[in-house]
Amino acid sequence: MSVLADMLAEVFREPTLAGVARELATLAAPLWLAALVGLLIGWAWRPRWAAAVAGHQQPVLAAAAAAQAPAQPSLTQATAAKAASSVAPVEEELAVSTPDLMHLRRVVEEKDGGPAWTHMMDRTLPTFRYQAWKREPQNGPPQYRSSTIFEDASPDVVRDFFWDDDFRISNTWDDMLLEHETLEECAKTGTMVVRWVRKFPFFCSDREYVIGRRIWASGKTYYCVTKSVPRPSVPRSSKPRRVDLYYSSWCIRPVESRNGDGAMTACEVLLFHHEDMGIPWSIAKLGVQQGMWGCVKRIEPGLRAYQTARAAGVPISKCAAMAHANTKFVADELTASENNTEAGSTSNNAQAEKPKHWTGNLPKVFVIGSVVALACTFDKGLLTKALVFGTARRFAGPGRR
Structure with a gap:
């Protein structure tokens, strides 16, 4: 303030009124120039909140106009809206949903972006062939992939066979499964939440699994997803010990028999x-x-025992019956939708990563130039250029250092 007072006192020492006016104009000119530059910068470089408010005005005005206009939706539109509102929440609340199907399809097609698979095993018997691979992600347990081709087996029966927990225990083909119970089920989509207790070697306690599972069907190809799901309502115990990370999913599809007759009488299970x-x-x-x-x-x-029981007319269990309530989808449509989603994401990323044109930095150039100009105008022992240039450097941002 003392510096400004000294400057004004020096101005008013002029002997004539014209001299005082001339000195005041000389003193005020940079201030008016700075104000004009600031006005231009404020218009060209609006803050984000101002743009957001401006953008918010249009939908609000549109909503107000729509409220004033008489709205009489057609019966078809009202029915579709009602159906969408009733179906969408159900899909979102399911333990296993469409993103799980998309992930399984990417894994089947080896397009999930994971490490390469390393071959482990290849065994062939007269009625089936088995191959296995593994890979080890940086974060997470080892992952396994296998292909089992059963001769003279239909995908429908193989699907029911793997879903039938009662038969797993009664036939003891899966001798690790000690008990199972169904916690939740959706009759419309076939989605289930089940609890398993599996037997482990004597030096380990048994393990408990809370698993969500669901089947999608595209023609005679079935995508069967089973994975661990969080259920705080199921109390934990020290024995059996809860397994929180579990993923075991299949793609079951018909393939050509190795008999060489071209018939699609064999069934492949990709696990x-x-x-x-x-x-x-x-x-x-x-x-x-x-x-x-x-x-x-x-x-x-x-599996052969299961085929014999089904051929003899033995009633299927409730678990196997739930496998029939699968969700139908068209593979080509899902693939196209997935490709469009990925393309949109790639386009957005490319736009975000596109280098900015030099004109985008004009506001900063104006501000820094104005600061430098003011520094050169007023710095007659009153301001230090180091302070001003330091301020300009900080304003330009750390990316300029």
Whole structure:
């Protein structure tokens, strides 16, 4: 303030009124120039909240206009809106939903972006062939992929076979499953939440799984998703120990028989599995490698027994009946929708990463230039250029340093 007072006192020492006016104009000119530059910058470089408010005005005005206009939607539109409002929340609330189907399809097509698969095993018997692969992500347990081709088997029966928990226990082809119960079920989509207790070796406690599962169908190809889901309503206990990370999903589809007659009488099961059992992953990998073939060999006799029971007219269990309530979809349409989503995401990312044109920095150039000009005008022992240039540098942002 003392500096400004000294400057004004020096101005008013002029002997004539014209001299005082001339000195005041000289003193005020940079201030008016700075104000004009600030006005231009304020218009060209509006803050984000101002743009947001401006953008918000249009939908508000449109809504007001729509409220004043008589709205009489057609019966078809009202019915569609009602159907959408009733279906959408159900899909969102399901334990297994459409994104899980999309993920499984990407894994089947090896387009999920994960590490490459390493071949582990290839075994062939007269009635089926088994191949296995594994990969080890940086974060997470080892993942396994297998292809089992059963001769003279239909996808429908194989689908029911893997879904039938009652038969797993009664036939003992899956001798690790000790007990199971259904916690939730959706008769419309076939989505289920089940609780499993599986037997582990004597040096480990048994494991408990809370699993969500659902089946989608595209023609005779079935995508069967089973994964762990959080259910705080199911109390935890020390024994059996809860497994929180579990993923085991299949793609079941008809394939050509190896008999060479061209008939699609064989069935391929692509399995993708990983879980965190609560033991060191190195030990878990060793156990899988040692016990994999022994477990796989038990599946084929179990499937043949299941086929015989179905042919004899034995009623299917409730679990197997839920496999019939699958969700139909068209593979090509889903693929096109997925591609459009990815393309839109890529376009948005490209637009976001596009380098800005130099004209986008004009507001900063104006501000920095104005600051420098003011510094050169007023710095007659009153201001330090170091302070002004430092302020300009901070205003330009850390990206300029």
